[in-house]
Amino acid sequence: MEFIKQIERLQLLNKLVREKRTGSPEELAGRIGVSRAKLYLILEELKDEGICIRFSKKLNSFTYENCEGLQLGFSFKVLEATEEISINAGKFFTFFPVSNILDGSKLS
Template sequence: MEFIKQIERFQLLSKLIKEERTGSPDELASRLGVSRAKLYLMLDELKDEGAKIRYSKRINSFVFENCDGISIGFSIRVLGLEESRKIVAGTVGNCCERLIF
C-alpha cells in the first residue's frame, strides 16, 4: 500500500533528521527512495505542520530547530456495508470523522 510506504518514509525521515545523519539532500532522497524534488515536498509538508527544518552544511545533515521529531499515527478499521455506502468525499455521513485510505 502506497499510504503505508509514505508513512514509513516520513518515519525514517524524522528519525534521520532527529539523529542529524541525513547526509546531503541527494543522499537522503536516495535513501528514502524518492526524487530530490519529492524530498523537498515532504520537507515542506512537515514545515506546514510547524516543524522548523534546516540544512546544516557543517554536519552535512538536515536538523530540527524547534522539536525533537514528529509523530505520525493512523488507524485502520473495517467498515460495514451500510457504513461504507455512507462515505462521501472522505467523511462518513454528515459527521466530521475523516477516513484516510
C-alpha cells in the same frame, strides 16, 4: 498502498533527522526513496504544518529547527459488520439526498 508508504517514509525521515545522520539532500532522498525535488516538497509540506527542517553544512545533515522530532503512528483494522454498526450507532448514512427530477419523480 501509497498512504502506508508515505507514513513509512515520514517515519524514516524523522528517525534520520532526529539522529542527525541524513547525509546530503541527495543521500536523504535516496534513503527515503524519492527524488531530491520530492524531498523538498515533503519538507515544504512539513514546514506548512509548523515543522521546520533545515540542512546543516557543518553536520552534513538535516536538523529540526523548532522541535525535537515527530511522533507518527497509525493503525489498520478490518471491521466486522457488528463493529461497523456500533461505530455508526446503527444508522446508515446517505451522501446523496433524495432529489426531484424536473418532471416530479423522485430520484434516490
